[in-house]
Amino acid sequence: xxxxxxxxxxxxxxxxxxxxxxxxxxxxxxxxxxxxxxxxxxxxxxxxxxxxxxxxxxxxxxxxxxxxxxxxxxxxxxxxxxxxxxxxxxxxxxxxxxxxxxxxxxxxxxxxxxxxxxxxxxxxxxxxxxxxxxxxxxxxxxxxxxxxxxxxxxxxxxxxxxxxxxxxxxxxxxxxxxxxxxxxxxxxxxxxxxxxxxxxxxxxxxxxxxxxxxxxxxxxxxxxxxxxxxxxxxxxxxxxxxxxxxxxxxxxxxxxxxxxxxxxxxx
Amino acid sequence: xxxxxxxxxxxxxxxxxxxxxxxxxxxxxxxxxxxxxxxxxxxxxxxxxxxxxxxxxxxxxxxxxxxxxxxxxxxxxxxxxxxxxxxxxxxxxxxxxxxxxxxxxxxxxxxxxxxxxxxxxxxxxxxxxxxxxxxxxxxxxxxxxxxxxxxxxxxxxxxxxxxxxxxxxxxxxxxxxxxxxxxxxxxxxxxxxxxxxxxxxxxxxxxxxxxxxxxxxxxxxxxxxxxxxxxxxxxxxxxxxxxxxxxxxxxxxxxxxxxxxxxxxxxxxxxxxxxxxxxxxxxxxxxxxxxxxxxxxxxxxxxxxxxxxxxxxxxxxxxxxxxxxxxxxxxxxxxxxxxxxxxxxxxxxxxxxxxxxxxxxxxxxxxxxxxx
Numbered sequence: 001x002x003x004x005x006x007x008x009x010x011x012x013x014x015x016x017x018x019x020x021x022x023x024x025x026x027x028x029x030x031x032x033x034x035x036x037x038x039x040x041x042x043x044x045x046x047x048x049x050x051x052x053x054x055x056x057x058x059x060x061x062x063x064x065x066x067x068x069x070x071x072x073x074x075x076x077x078x079x080x081x082x083x084x085x086x087x088x089x090x091x092x093x094x095x096x097x098x099x100x101x102x103x104x105x106x107x108x109x110x111x112x113x114x115x116x117x118x119x120x121x122x123x124x125x126x127x128x129x130x131x132x133x134x135x136x137x138x139x140x141x142x143x144x145x146x147x148x149x150x151x152x153x154x155x156x157x158x159x160x161x162x163x164x165x166x167x168x169x170x171x172x173x174x175x176x177x178x179x180x181x182x183x184x185x186x187x188x189x190x191x192x193x194x195x196x197x198x199x200x201x202x203x204x205x206x207x208x209x210x211x212x213x214x215x216x217x218x219x220x221x222x223x224x225x226x227x228x229x230x231x232x233x234x235x236x237x238x239x240x241x242x243x244x245x246x247x248x249x250x251x252x253x254x255x256x257x258x259x260x261x262x263x264x265x266x267x
Numbered sequence: 268x269x270x271x272x273x274x275x276x277x278x279x280x281x282x283x284x285x286x287x288x289x290x291x292x293x294x295x296x297x298x299x300x301x302x303x304x305x306x307x308x309x310x311x312x313x314x315x316x317x318x319x320x321x322x323x324x325x326x327x328x329x330x331x332x333x334x335x336x337x338x339x340x341x342x343x344x345x346x347x348x349x350x351x352x353x354x355x356x357x358x359x360x361x362x363x364x365x366x367x368x369x370x371x372x373x374x375x376x377x378x379x380x381x382x383x384x385x386x387x388x389x390x391x392x393x394x395x396x397x398x399x400x401x402x403x404x405x406x407x408x409x410x411x412x413x414x415x416x417x418x419x420x421x422x423x424x425x426x427x428x429x430x431x432x433x434x435x436x437x438x439x440x441x442x443x444x445x446x447x448x449x450x451x452x453x454x455x456x457x458x459x460x461x462x463x464x465x466x467x468x469x470x471x472x473x474x475x476x477x478x479x480x481x482x483x484x485x486x487x488x489x490x491x492x493x494x495x496x497x498x499x500x501x502x503x504x505x506x507x508x509x510x511x512x513x514x515x516x517x518x519x520x521x522x523x524x525x526x527x528x529x530x531x532x533x534x535x536x537x538x539x540x541x542x543x544x545x546x547x548x549x550x551x552x553x554x555x556x557x558x559x560x561x562x563x564x565x566x567x568x569x570x571x572x573x574x575x576x577x578x579x580x581x582x583x584x585x586x587x588x589x590x591x592x593x594x595x596x597x598x599x600x601x602x603x604x605x606x607x608x609x610x611x612x613x614x615x616x617x618x619x620x621x622x623x624x625x626x627x628x629x630x631x632x633x634x635x636x637x638x639x
Contacts, residue, residue, distance in 0.1 A: 171343055172376035174363040176390035177441065186393075190380045 029249065036242035043237050053243040063244060066228040070208055073139065073224060077146035078154070078204040084147070085154035085199055086192070093162040094170075109156075111149040119149060120216035127217060137219060145217045146207040153206050154199035161195025194262070201259050205252060289352070290445050290477035291317040291340055296349035298335050309335040310346070311501035317445075317479060318494075319354075322471050324480045326488040327498035328524070333481045336498075337447050340479065342366050354444060364393075369438035370447040373454070375430050377422040383433050384409070384418040390441035408436040411470065428459045435467075439474060448480045452487065464491055485525045489513065497521045513564075518638045522562045529568065529605040533561045533636075540634065543601035546579035546627075548634055560637045565608035567633035570595065570619060571626040578626030581605070586617040593617055597627065 008014065036054070040047025057063050088108055092101070111119060127141045169191070173183040189196075211226045218227065225248065229241055298310040310332045317323045325333040338344040339351055342363035351359045358366055369390065377386050387408050391401045409415045412432035422430060431451060438446055448467070452460045468491055471478045482488055488495050489509040497504045497512060497520070505517045516522035519530065533540040537556045540548050574580035581597040584604070588594075588611070595607040595617075607627070612618070619625055 166374065166376065168372055168374055168376040169378060171363075172370070172372060172378075173389070173393075175341060175343075175368075175370045176437070177364045177393040178389075179364055179393075182393055186389075187378060191378075 032242050033246045033249070035239055036246040038239045038242070041238060043239055043242060053239040054247075057240050057243045057247070060240070062223070062228060063225070063240075066223045066225045069139070069222065070224040070226070073143050073146055073214075074204045074207040076143045077150050077207040078200045080143070080147035081150035081203045082154045082158075082196060082200040085151050085158055085203075086196055088151070088155055089158040089162050090188075093159060094167070109152045112152045116149075116212045119145075120213045123148075123213065124216040139222060141219075142214060142217050142222060142224075145213050146210060149210070149213060150203035150207055154203040157198040157202065158192065158195040161192055161198075165191055197259060197262060201255055205255065208248070288319060289316045290319045290321075290354060291315075291479065292352040292355075293336065293339070294350040294352070296336065296339060296351065297347045298332075298339065298344060299347045308501050310339070312349075313498075313501070313503050315496055315503055315506065317477065320475050320477055321493040322468065322478045322480065322491060324482060324488040324492040324495045325498060326482060326485060326495050326525075327504075328483055331498040332501040333498050334449055337370075337449055337479065337481050340445070341368055341370050341447055367441075367444045368447060369441060369443040369445075370449065371434045371438045371451045373450045375434040375451075377430055377433055377437070379421070379423060382419050382421060383414060383425070386422060386433055387436045387440050389437060394441060404440050408440045411439070411473070412436045412466075427455055428463065431455065431463060432466075435470065439470065439476070442474075443476065445477045445479060448478060450481055450483070452482070452484075460487075467491065489525070497524060499524070515635055516562065516637070519560065519562075522635070522637065527565050527606065527608070529563050529565060530637075531561045531563070531599075531603055531605065532601075533559050535559050535636070540636070542579060543599055543603060544579045546577075548629060549631070551632075551634070551636055554636045561634050562637055563605075563629050563634050565594070565606040566592075567630040568597075568605065568607035569628045569630060570607055570609065571628070572619065572623070574624055574626040578628050581625055581627045583619050583621050583623045583625060585621055586619070588615060588617070595619065597625070599627075 035043055035046070037049050037051070038045075038047055039050035039052065092104060092108075106113075123141075123145050127145075131137065131141075165188075169187055170183050173187045174180075178186060209226060210224075211230060214224050215227050215230070218224070223231065225244065229244060232241060293313055293315045296310050296313045297308065299306040299308050301307055313332070313336060315336075325336060327333045335344065339346050340353075342358070342361055342365075345360055349359070350357060353366065353368065378389065381389070384405050388401045388405045391404055396404075405418075406415075409418055412435055414429060414432055414436070417425060417429060417433075422433060425433065431454075434451065451467075452463050455463060464487060467478070467480075480488075480491065489512075492509055494506060494508055495512050496506045499520050505512060505521045507515070512521065513525055516525065516528075522528045522530070531542055533542050535541075535550050535554050535556050535558075537554060538550055540550045540554070540559070540561060542548070542561065571578060579599065581599050584596040584598045586593060586595055591611060593609045593611050595609065597605050597607060599605065605627070609618075
């Protein structure tokens with residue numbers, strides 16, 4: 001008798017396991033969002049519904065300041081890292097296999113492997129030396145650090161998209177009188193675009209979320225939203241934190257949905 | 268002295284005008300892949316002249332170098348040595364986008380992010396032609412390949428045959444001097460392929476553009492081409508009309524690659540060929556004396572029920588009914604196996620049975636002496 005095809009869904013305890021996994025994944029987030037509407041001062045005891053913490057967070061100049069800075073850093077880091085990652089992806093896929101290819105891949109993906117704290121400390125030391133030598137201060141250091149660790153996140157989806165692209169298309173463009181630049185502008189880039197957008201969004205979210213490296217690299221008065229929240233928690237824990245986190249969550253969901261709709265339309 | 272110089276210039280000028288009559292010319296083209304001792308010569312000293320306005324086919328098995336030659340003409344590869352001329356001008360090292368030559372790719376390579384009309388207009392747009400001209404040409408091309416209704420579709424919404432037409436229209440739209448076709452029909456099923464063969468021939472006649480068509484399909488080559496260049500192992504084996512290639516193959520490779528054929532050893536005295544069993548036929552003009560190999564197509568092998576005088580005695584080994592034809596496998600006294608192909612009669616019954624001894628004759632002039 002032919003055996004029935006193996007299905008994970010038919011194993012005993014599958015449903016229970018699935019439920020546990022989803023509860024573990026999403027219950028904390030649901031709790032966070034629910035308690036952002038808590039009328040009481042506590043993050044743990046429910047005191048009725050209220051918008052107060054959102055209003056408070058919205059009117060908090062420190063929060064506003066940190067949000068603007070976070071967005072500025074994330075946008076800059078996403079743009080820089082995506083541009084670099086696109087070039088790196090073109091350089092590593094648009095050619096025959098070359099010596100040291102694996103080494104180059106490892107070098108590009110290095111920030112994914114090296115413990116974040118090591119990167120953080122080394123950047124702190126390096127930037128300290130540069131600041132001392134040149135006297136230049138500013139937000140540029142944080143942007144540079146973010147752009148650096150965002151590169152591999154932007155690189156992966158772009159490379160995946162390029163590897164799935166038929167290289168004959170570029171040959172065909174050249175055959176049809178397109179210069180190398182026209183080929184890139186009219187053929188490679190439009191086909192690559194969903195990958196580039198995915199890379200940029202991933203980089204944006206990763207940058208927006210970063211605590212460890214930012215905490216080490218930033219100077220005084222350069223708090224981003226996550227480092228501001230961390231600082232607040234040391235003093236007192238109020239549902240204001242929940243409200244800010246919920247807004248960040250909403251922003252992420254909007255971005256992901258936009259990306260999903262955008263790429264679906266393109267294919 | 269002055270006269271000699273004058274003559275030299277004259278000779279040079281004649282050469283130039285001759286070259287200009289050719290759409291494409293390759294001179295001693297060599298393409299080696301790899302380096303040093305591992306180098307593989309995909310093209311080994313190929314010289315060829317393709318005339319203006321002809322349908323020229325490069326025919327050969329995979330790996331024979333036909334696609335490499337096409338890529339040298341298109342500019343996707345540069346030769347290791349040798350020269351490529353387009354209407355007499357040296358284009359050997361010109362990048363592909365500066366050559367008035369377009370390609371229909373085996374995989375079609377249609378741009379997936381563009382519509383059918385945008386695909387067809389791509390070449391003209393890249394050349395910076397005015398919008399009105401691009402539109403007019405695209406409309407004309409859509410009509411030429413009968414895809415007017417598909418203009419605003421994405422190419423992924425088309426069938427294989429329709430994609431093929433878009434690829435053709437896209438390559439023809441900029442009115443290239445030469446159109447290169449790299450096994451464009453290999454992805455289509457038999458019926459569609461037959462249809463496209465006729466279509467290609469029609470397009471070539473209507474546009475008057477020189478077509479260089481690459482294929483491994485001998486039937487395709489015979490039915491469509493004005494001339495065929497047969498290639499094998501990086502070398503050009505023979506160039507000629509389909510008729511010449513089929514009836515007068517120069518060597519064993521060409522004879523066996525195109526159609527079915529028989530090979531027989533023979534002794535030549537320059538005017539007569541003596542085959543095993545003492546059967547004698549007239550040698551084609553220019554045949555050298557000594558041991559030679561003779562080739563005869565199965566349909567030029569005639570059979571008589573008894574081995575009469577002046578025929579080659581043979582034993583029937585087997586009979587295969589092929590519908591239109593009856594195929595006899597014959598065994599000669601010296602052990603050579605040959606085939607005869609006879610048109611079936613109305614009953615479809617074989618006139619000769621296995622085991623029977625028969626007399627074999629070749630149609631006069633059908634035997635061809637091979638170079639090697």
